[in-house]
Structures are given as C-alpha cells and as structure tokens.
Amino acid sequence: MGKSYNTIAFDSAKCDGCGDCMTACATTKTGTDDKTRSRIQIVGSEADGFELALCRQCGDPKCVTVCPAGALTKNFDSGVIDWSDTKCVDCLLCTVGCAYAGIALDAGTGHVAKCDTCEGAPACVPACPHDALTYITTSRIYNEVGDWEDLFAPGLAGCQGCNTELLMRHTLRRVGPETVLATPPGCVPGMGSVGFNGTTGTKIPVFHPLLTNTAAMLAGVKRQYKRVGRDVTALAIAGDGGASDVGFQSLSGAAERNEQILFMVVDNEGYMNTGMQRSSCTPYGAWTSTTPIGQGTGGMPSQGKTQDAKNLPLIMVNHRCEYVATASTAYMEDLYDKLDKAIAASKRGFAYLHVYSPCTTGWRFPTDQNMEVARKAVETNFVMLWEYNPTDGLHFTHSADEPLPVTEYLKAMGRFRHLSPDQISHIQGKVVENLAFVKQMAHREN
Amino acid sequence: MEQTKYLVVGSSHAALEAVTAIRMHDTEGSLTLLTRDTHLPYSPTVLPYVVSGRSPADSIFLRDEEFFEANRVAYKRGSALKALHAERNTAELADGSEIAYEKILLATGAAPAIPPIPGLDQVTYHVLRTLDDATKLNAAIKQSKHAVVLGAGLVGMHAAENLVKAGASVTIVEMAKQLTDGYFDATAAQMIEKAFTDNGATILTGSRVVKLAPSAIGALLTLENGTTLEADLLLVATGVKPNMDYLEGQGEGVEHERGILVSDTMQTNVANVWAAGDCAQAKGFYTEDKVMNAILPDATEQGRIAGMAMAGDPGVKAYPGGVPLNTYHFFGRHAISVGSSRVPEGGEVVTRFDEVSGRYLKAIFKDDRLLGIYGVNEFFDGGVMCQLILRRVDLSAVKERFLADPLTVGRELMSRIWR
The missing domain is CATH 3.50.50.60 (FAD/NAD(P)-binding domain)
Structure with a gap:
C-alpha cells in the first residue's frame, strides 16, 4: 500500500484575506513580520475570493527534477520536499520548474524558500482565525490501517459510493480478528457480510440475528465466550431501523444490563436496503418511499416525513452506558479515536457508537459526494459530534459554534429538493433546538 | 550479445x-x-x-x-x-x-564547441562541460593572475565571475555586440556588464580572437583589431x-x-x-x-x-514546444528570462527600469498574450510565467497590474486558472 502524508488544506470560502497565516509563517521562519517572506502566500481580493500559493509537496515534483545540485529531494517518510542549504547554489531553476509558485526567492536571505510544514506542526494553521487552514493528519491512520488485515471479502455488493462499506472495512480492521460480528437485516448483511452460497463475507465469525433480537443474541454469545474463557470483542453493526425501531427493546435491555458488547449503528436515516422506507431516524421533510412527495389525500399534500427524527444516541446516554459517541466518516481521526475508546469500554460494559452515514441511493446525491455530504451534515450542526462516559459526562469533539446554514446541507441531496421555505425554517429551528439541548446536556453532565 | x-x-x-x-x-x-x-x-x-x-x-x-x-x-x-x-x-x-x-x-x-581559431591547438586551454573539466578549472583558477574567457554565454560569465573573485585580472572576449546574447536583452546585458567592470573585469564585446600562440605564461591572443592579450588561463566557452x-x-x-x-x-x-x-x-x-x-x-x-x-504509457502528452527558460546569478544579483526575446510583427514591448533599486523588467506581448518576460533583480515565479505563455492566457484585463507586480498577479492568475 502506498504511503499517505499529512497535508495543509485550505478552504477558500472561509478565508477573508487577513494574512495572519503569512505573519505567523514569516515570524517562525524569518523572525520578522514581513509577509512577503512568508512561505504561504494568500492572493486574491475580497471581490474575487482568496486563493493560496503554497508548496504542494508534489508526489512527482518538478522542482526536484530541474534542480542541478541535488538540493531538493522528496522525503518519502514525511512527504515533504526537503531543501538543503548546503547543496543549493541559488540558481533559482526550481522557481522556473514549479508551476504553482510553491518555491520562491526569499529576498531576505537570497536563497529560495519553501514550506516544510514546520516539521509536522505548521505555524500558519493555528494562526488562522477562521479555520480556513487545517492540517490534515488522517494519513497516519491510513498508513497504520493499511498494514492491517481487511476482514471483509474483497467484493461486496454495496451501491456505488456506499459509505457503509468504508465504515465496515475500517471498523473490522481496527477491531481485529478476535471478534464475533452480529449484523441484523439491513445494508450490512445485504451487501454481503453474511455471505453468499454458504460462505461468509467476513474472515471472522458472523451471524444474522432478527431485527428484534440483535443485542440480546450478541449478549448471549459474548457471555458464552466469557464462560469458556475467551476474550473476544462482541460487535454489532446494525442499521438505524434495526436499532431505533423494532430492535430498540433488546438494545435498551442490553444497555441497561451493561452487557460487554460494542453496538455500532450505521445511521443512514431509513430502511435503505429494502427500498428506502422511513425509519424513526429519518429527518423531518425527507423524501422516502413511504413518505412520498405528491398531492396526498384529503386535500393534504404529501411533502416528505412529517415527524422529526428520534435522537437515538441521546437516548443511549440516558442508559448511562460505559461509552456513547456519535461519529462521521468525514472525520476519520475522530471516528478512530472513538472506536478505540468504544472497544476499550466494551470490555467493561456496554459501548454504543452512532455513525452518521449518508446514503447515495436513498438520499439521492452523486456517488462521489459521500464525504462532502457527511462533512456538510457536521458543518451545519445537522448532526453533532460528541462523546459521553459516566465519569466525564458529555462533551463535543468537534466545535458546534459558527455552523453553516442548514440549507448548505439540504441542497447537497435530492431527498430535500421539494422543501418549502416553511419546512426549511422548521429544520433550521430543529438544528438550533437540538444544539441547545445537547449543549445543556453537556453542561449538566459536566 | x-x-x-x-x-x-x-x-x-x-x-x-x-x-x-x-x-x-x-x-x-x-x-x-x-x-x-x-x-x-x-x-x-x-x-x-x-x-x-x-x-x-x-x-x-x-x-x-x-x-x-x-x-x-x-x-x-x-x-x-x-x-x-x-x-x-x-x-x-x-x-x-x-x-x-x-x-x-x-x-x-x-x-563544448571549439572555434576554428588558428593556433588554438598549440596552446593549453580549459573548457567546462564535465566534472573533470570543472575540477581542473577549480585548481587552475587559484593559480591564475591573467585570465581570458572566450565567450560571454552563461558558462563563460559564471567562470569569469569566479576568476574575478579569486583575484585574477579577467578579460572576456565576445563576438556578439553584447554579453549573454540570446539570454538577455541589451539593457540587462548592460547591467551585467557594469557589475563585471565594477568588479575589475575587462569586457571586449564585438571582438574576435584571430590568432593564438604559446607564450611564457600560457597563451598570447591576437584580436581582430591587432591588440594582443596574454593569458595564464584560457577558458573557451563559445557554446556547445x-x-x-x-x-x-x-x-x-x-x-x-x-x-x-x-x-x-x-x-x-x-x-x-x-x-x-x-x-x-x-x-x-x-x-x-x-x-x-x-x-x-x-x-x-x-x-x-x-x-x-x-x-507505452498512455498518459504521454505531446511536447508543447521548447520555451527558453534561464536564470542567472551574478555578483549577488539575479536575472530570470522566460520565453521568447523576439518581438513579432504587431507585438508589444513594455519595459520598466528603476535606476535606484536596479530593478529591470521587460515583457513582450502579442494580442495581450505573454510571449516572454525578463527581469533583473525583479523576482517573479518563472514556472507561473511559463504556464501563462504555454496556455496563451489573455491578460488584457490585468495587464497594467501584471506589469507593476508580476509576482502577485501571476499567482492570482495561477490560483484561478490551473491550481
């Protein structure tokens, strides 16, 4: 597997051109506040928007190939293109080679200068007051996880662009081979985890309980393993329908008994596997095959789901489980952090992980947009990322301050296309209300 | 086999x-x-x-x-x-x-292209193309008191500067009317020439060696106009x-x-x-x-x-054609040239020169598309300029700003067009 690297990401929509990043860079690298000497350069204007000139640490870097002195090298450990002051002859050919203005003359020294990511702690990133710059460190996960065994079959029958497959492969890699998996009816077995033609789709024991008894069956399996003295992780990967509707009684019971299992809910906000019916986790206003758009009956036009979604993870907090958290595949580091804590908690008692999982087919958005939709859900506070344990209470793991308007999320997919202004303001109101509620809870728990 | x-x-x-x-x-x-x-x-x-x-x-x-x-x-x-x-x-x-x-x-x-000068084969001279040439020349420079460099291209000029810095009296003989012909224009060449003469070098442009003979210290050169020069170190850098x-x-x-x-x-x-x-x-x-x-x-x-x-890589793309790209450092200053120095019919040349800072900029346009840009002590991103040329970007809306600040405006265009 190829190596992945950390990188500085820039969101031009958030940049107001204040130049604090340039000041921070110049201060760190030159000891002056001369922005022209900064290695990160913000260009553009209020009217045209701001953009970035910064070394991209290219994988196949032109600056390196045109250097006559061997002074530039791609460092395959850090991903950074290193510059050697002893080998450089100040010929400036690298500045002619780079089409992105990533390496330029520093008039203060007479040498070229380029971003070296401050050895993994770039000074520009924390200096940005608007979070337009972020240092993406997810690469460490991919480098580490890439070496672990993928415990799912190579070919799974998921829809194109499916988020759940990504989640399943990551989760099982992390949980490892000493695991027993329960997958009740839904997309997870539907795409093949329980197998075809007498073989399983996983390389670990997997079973297919009923929608109603997943947590109960898994709790029994775990107890039997304990009885015979084997330490296994008892893992359920269930859909929101299976967990929040008909399966809720067994889930609630297992949580109340503090069974030592890890229950992961893949929340795609409906029964997507069976034809996109609504569940109690489907949000207000959303189209599903059972909450259609049309003329309706009795003079009442049908405009999607008319009830608000159940907040299952908050309900689980009220079981005082060992661990409860919400997560999103758009925030992989956060997800892995929570997965680690959930695995550890499941050795002591009930751990619950609720992952918001956009569905390309049921939500109606292009198959390459899954991460974008998942990210927008968090950025608009449509969903919130937090975690809970009985000792520390509930706290946010991703800032819920300064959210984007919820329309940024709604317009990213087809299931909300029909919404009236009234419906949109209802949803925006619910977002505000939910935030206030979780904040209150975070405050109370702390 | x-x-x-x-x-x-x-x-x-x-x-x-x-x-x-x-x-x-x-x-x-x-x-x-x-x-x-x-x-x-x-x-x-x-x-x-x-x-x-x-x-x-x-x-x-x-x-x-x-x-x-x-x-x-x-x-x-x-x-x-x-x-x-x-x-x-x-x-x-x-x-x-x-x-x-x-x-x-x-x-x-x-x-190295060795010019057909009578007597050249009778004297010892240096060229500079291989590492062994360079090592030899490095040793010779330390001994030299009177050096002559034939050819004022970038190789010759680089070596001449080293000789000057090592303390030799240096004469550069160039056939063309200016230094660094083909790389930089007359104004830039003037600035380069001044830097060399300020540091004690002698520049003989529009000049040609017609005869060479061995002498007590090395070689005796006779120029077209009859004057003679004696060299203990002769570098032939008249092209490749x-x-x-x-x-x-x-x-x-x-x-x-x-x-x-x-x-x-x-x-x-x-x-x-x-x-x-x-x-x-x-x-x-x-x-x-x-x-x-x-x-x-x-x-x-x-x-x-x-x-x-x-x-057989299917990703291969046709060669867009050669664009001249040169950078040159001399006595702490730098010169960059990107693109064509030739002004086509209907072409437009814009120059700007600031005597105090010694900053010089020249740009050549045709139909508001950049053909070439040259700077002395004026830094711009050569790679960005090259893309503007190769992509034939229409600069009519930003031309004045571009000429005033090619660094910033070039980066703006880059970030909008091909980032």
Missing part, C-alpha cells in the same frame, strides 16, 4: 527523467543506462559552482548506485556509445562490444554542440541537422530510436521549425516524454 528492453544513453537530466518515466509504467522491463562519464550522474549546470568551490565535487550527484539498484537499472558508466546500428537494433560501445535493445534513447547531451558523432557513417540513418530531429513524442525518424535533451532538435513553442533549446528544464520535459513514449 547483451540484450535489454530499454537502453538509455546518457546520465544527466533527460536520461534520468526517462528512467523515472519508464519505471513508472514498466517496473519489470530490463533497463540499461549507458554513459561515457565515469562519475555518478550530475548536471552540467552545477559545474560553475564546482569551479567556484561552492559545491564540493562529491556532493553534486543527482543519483547514487542504490537508486539504480532499487530501480533495477543496469548502470554502466565509463562506457561510451561508439556507433548506433539502428538497422539491427544494436548499440556498439567504445570497447567494441554490442548491446541489443528493443528501444533506445539518445540523451547524449552536448560538448550536440554529441551525435555515433551517428556518422550510418548512411540512411537517424535524421539530424544541428541536433537529432525528433517528433512531438521525441521519436526520431528511425523505428525504436528516441532522442531528448541537449542533443535533440525538437519543435519550438513559437515556431513549428525544429530548434535547439539546450536548457535544463526542457531536457527534463523531453526526457519524461521520451520515457513515457518508450514504455
């Missing part, structure tokens, strides 16, 4: 890029790199810095033996190509042995000519004029033979005529294209 799928001849930028490109697409095919040089790969461009002592001769190498081993390249140094037998797909080496290839890349570079003598006597073989003629994918007229770098004559960006564009960035570009084409 030894056999190889890919035979790359040469070991500098074009050859090394071709090796990388081949290995990106074909990780297994046998690959042999042949070079007459006995050292590890290095760039001719770094040699002036070896002469000055700034770059130690053992720290300039672009690759090491481990690189070739890791990429499964049979690396044969000290083996010159003597003759190409393209009709039977074999290369004959200097020691008489032959290698059979499926595909060959000629990236044999260039050698491609290395392609291995093509001689092959009858109807690989077509060559000033260099080896190649297509837009660096292929010659003969099957299985490619050429790239300083020995190749390829399409120019400004003219369909095939030109010599013996500069480092073009060598890497051509080498990359040739390697991709040889390996």
Whole structure:
C-alpha cells in the first residue's frame, strides 16, 4: 500500500484575506513580520475570493527534477520536499520548474524558500482565525490501517459510493480478528457480510440475528465466550431501523444490563436496503418511499416525513452506558479515536457508537459526494459530534459554534429538493433546538 | 550479445527523467543506462559552482548506485556509445562490444564547441562541460593572475565571475555586440556588464580572437583589431554542440541537422530510436521549425516524454514546444528570462527600469498574450510565467497590474486558472 502524508488544506470560502497565516509563517521562519517572506502566500481580493500559493509537496515534483545540485529531494517518510542549504547554489531553476509558485526567492536571505510544514506542526494553521487552514493528519491512520488485515471479502455488493462499506472495512480492521460480528437485516448483511452460497463475507465469525433480537443474541454469545474463557470483542453493526425501531427493546435491555458488547449503528436515516422506507431516524421533510412527495389525500399534500427524527444516541446516554459517541466518516481521526475508546469500554460494559452515514441511493446525491455530504451534515450542526462516559459526562469533539446554514446541507441531496421555505425554517429551528439541548446536556453532565 | 528492453544513453537530466518515466509504467522491463562519464550522474549546470568551490565535487550527484539498484537499472558508466546500428537494433560501445535493445534513447547531451581559431591547438586551454573539466578549472583558477574567457554565454560569465573573485585580472572576449546574447536583452546585458567592470573585469564585446600562440605564461591572443592579450588561463566557452558523432557513417540513418530531429513524442525518424535533451532538435513553442533549446528544464520535459513514449504509457502528452527558460546569478544579483526575446510583427514591448533599486523588467506581448518576460533583480515565479505563455492566457484585463507586480498577479492568475 502506498504511503499517505499529512497535508495543509485550505478552504477558500472561509478565508477573508487577513494574512495572519503569512505573519505567523514569516515570524517562525524569518523572525520578522514581513509577509512577503512568508512561505504561504494568500492572493486574491475580497471581490474575487482568496486563493493560496503554497508548496504542494508534489508526489512527482518538478522542482526536484530541474534542480542541478541535488538540493531538493522528496522525503518519502514525511512527504515533504526537503531543501538543503548546503547543496543549493541559488540558481533559482526550481522557481522556473514549479508551476504553482510553491518555491520562491526569499529576498531576505537570497536563497529560495519553501514550506516544510514546520516539521509536522505548521505555524500558519493555528494562526488562522477562521479555520480556513487545517492540517490534515488522517494519513497516519491510513498508513497504520493499511498494514492491517481487511476482514471483509474483497467484493461486496454495496451501491456505488456506499459509505457503509468504508465504515465496515475500517471498523473490522481496527477491531481485529478476535471478534464475533452480529449484523441484523439491513445494508450490512445485504451487501454481503453474511455471505453468499454458504460462505461468509467476513474472515471472522458472523451471524444474522432478527431485527428484534440483535443485542440480546450478541449478549448471549459474548457471555458464552466469557464462560469458556475467551476474550473476544462482541460487535454489532446494525442499521438505524434495526436499532431505533423494532430492535430498540433488546438494545435498551442490553444497555441497561451493561452487557460487554460494542453496538455500532450505521445511521443512514431509513430502511435503505429494502427500498428506502422511513425509519424513526429519518429527518423531518425527507423524501422516502413511504413518505412520498405528491398531492396526498384529503386535500393534504404529501411533502416528505412529517415527524422529526428520534435522537437515538441521546437516548443511549440516558442508559448511562460505559461509552456513547456519535461519529462521521468525514472525520476519520475522530471516528478512530472513538472506536478505540468504544472497544476499550466494551470490555467493561456496554459501548454504543452512532455513525452518521449518508446514503447515495436513498438520499439521492452523486456517488462521489459521500464525504462532502457527511462533512456538510457536521458543518451545519445537522448532526453533532460528541462523546459521553459516566465519569466525564458529555462533551463535543468537534466545535458546534459558527455552523453553516442548514440549507448548505439540504441542497447537497435530492431527498430535500421539494422543501418549502416553511419546512426549511422548521429544520433550521430543529438544528438550533437540538444544539441547545445537547449543549445543556453537556453542561449538566459536566 | 547483451540484450535489454530499454537502453538509455546518457546520465544527466533527460536520461534520468526517462528512467523515472519508464519505471513508472514498466517496473519489470530490463533497463540499461549507458554513459561515457565515469562519475555518478550530475548536471552540467552545477559545474560553475564546482569551479567556484561552492559545491564540493562529491556532493553534486543527482543519483547514487542504490537508486539504480532499487530501480533495477543496469548502470554502466565509463562506457561510451561508439556507433548506433539502428538497422539491427544494436548499440556498439567504445570497447567494441554490442548491446541489443528493443528501444533506445539518445540523451547524449552536448560538448563544448571549439572555434576554428588558428593556433588554438598549440596552446593549453580549459573548457567546462564535465566534472573533470570543472575540477581542473577549480585548481587552475587559484593559480591564475591573467585570465581570458572566450565567450560571454552563461558558462563563460559564471567562470569569469569566479576568476574575478579569486583575484585574477579577467578579460572576456565576445563576438556578439553584447554579453549573454540570446539570454538577455541589451539593457540587462548592460547591467551585467557594469557589475563585471565594477568588479575589475575587462569586457571586449564585438571582438574576435584571430590568432593564438604559446607564450611564457600560457597563451598570447591576437584580436581582430591587432591588440594582443596574454593569458595564464584560457577558458573557451563559445557554446556547445550536440554529441551525435555515433551517428556518422550510418548512411540512411537517424535524421539530424544541428541536433537529432525528433517528433512531438521525441521519436526520431528511425523505428525504436528516441532522442531528448541537449542533443535533440525538437519543435519550438513559437515556431513549428525544429530548434535547439539546450536548457535544463526542457531536457527534463523531453526526457519524461521520451520515457513515457518508450514504455507505452498512455498518459504521454505531446511536447508543447521548447520555451527558453534561464536564470542567472551574478555578483549577488539575479536575472530570470522566460520565453521568447523576439518581438513579432504587431507585438508589444513594455519595459520598466528603476535606476535606484536596479530593478529591470521587460515583457513582450502579442494580442495581450505573454510571449516572454525578463527581469533583473525583479523576482517573479518563472514556472507561473511559463504556464501563462504555454496556455496563451489573455491578460488584457490585468495587464497594467501584471506589469507593476508580476509576482502577485501571476499567482492570482495561477490560483484561478490551473491550481
């Protein structure tokens, strides 16, 4: 597997051109506040928007190939293109080679200068007051996880662009081979985890309980393993329908008994596997095959789901489980952090992980947009990322301050296309209300 | 007979890029790199810095033996190509042995062009193209009191500056009316000339050596106007000519004029033979005529294209044509030239010169598209400028701002057009 690297990401929509990043860079690298000497350069204007000139640490870097002195090298450990002051002859050919203005003359020294990511702690990133710059460190996960065994079959029958497959492969890699998996009816077995033609789709024991008894069956399996003295992780990967509707009684019971299992809910906000019916986790206003758009009956036009979604993870907090958290595949580091804590908690008692999982087919958005939709859900506070344990209470793991308007999320997919202004303001109101509620809870728990 | 799928001849930028490109697409095919040089790969461009002592001769190498081993390249140094037998797909080496290839890349570079001056063969002189030349010149500079440099191209000027700094009295003799002809215009050349004369060098432009003879300290030079100069160190830097003598006597073989003629994918007229770098004559960006564009960035570009084409990489893109790109450092100042210096009919030239700061900028446009841009002490991103030229970006809306601040406006355009 190829190596992945950390990188500085820039969101031009958030940049107001204040130049604090340039000041921070110049201060760190030159000891002056001369922005022209900064290695990160913000260009553009209020009217045209701001953009970035910064070394991209290219994988196949032109600056390196045109250097006559061997002074530039791609460092395959850090991903950074290193510059050697002893080998450089100040010929400036690298500045002619780079089409992105990533390496330029520093008039203060007479040498070229380029971003070296401050050895993994770039000074520009924390200096940005608007979070337009972020240092993406997810690469460490991919480098580490890439070496672990993928415990799912190579070919799974998921829809194109499916988020759940990504989640399943990551989760099982992390949980490892000493695991027993329960997958009740839904997309997870539907795409093949329980197998075809007498073989399983996983390389670990997997079973297919009923929608109603997943947590109960898994709790029994775990107890039997304990009885015979084997330490296994008892893992359920269930859909929101299976967990929040008909399966809720067994889930609630297992949580109340503090069974030592890890229950992961893949929340795609409906029964997507069976034809996109609504569940109690489907949000207000959303189209599903059972909450259609049309003329309706009795003079009442049908405009999607008319009830608000159940907040299952908050309900689980009220079981005082060992661990409860919400997560999103758009925030992989956060997800892995929570997965680690959930695995550890499941050795002591009930751990619950609720992952918001956009569905390309049921939500109606292009198959390459899954991460974008998942990210927008968090950025608009449509969903919130937090975690809970009985000792520390509930706290946010991703800032819920300064959210984007919820329309940024709604317009990213087809299931909300029909919404009236009234419906949109209802949803925006619910977002505000939910935030206030979780904040209150975070405050109370702390 | 030894056999190889890919035979790359040469070991500098074009050859090394071709090796990388081949290995990106074909990780297994046998690959042999042949070079007459006995050292590890290095760039001719770094040699002036070896002469000055700034770059130690053992720290300039672009690759090491481990690189070739890791990429499964049979690396044969000290083996010159003597003759190409393209009709039977074999290369004959200097020691008489032959290698059979499926595909060959000629990236044999260039050698100093020695002018036909009577008596030159009677005196000792230096040239600067190989590492051994540089090491010799580095030693000689320390002893020299009266040095003469023939040719005011970038190689000659670099060496002359080193001689000046080492304390020699230096005379530069150049046939053309100005220094660095073909790289920089008259105004820039004036600035360069002034920097040299301020530091004690003598510049004789529009001047020609007609006779040479041995003298007590070294060589006696007679100029066209009758004056004589005596030199204890003579450097001949009057240009380069491609290395392609291995093509001689092959009858109807690989077509060559000033260099080896190649297509837009660096292929010659003969099957299985490619050429790239300083020995190749390829399409120019400004003219369909095939030109010599013996500069480092073009060598890497051509080498990359040739390697991709040889390996059958479907990602290969046609060569856009050579754009001149040069950078030059002199006495703490820098000059950058990107693109054509020729002003076409209907073209527009804009210059700006600030006497106090010594900043000079010249830009050439046609139909509001940039053709060339030159700066002395005026830094701009050469790579960005080159893209503006290659993409023929319409600059009519930003021209004034662009001329006032090519650095910032270039970056703005970059971030909007191709970031």
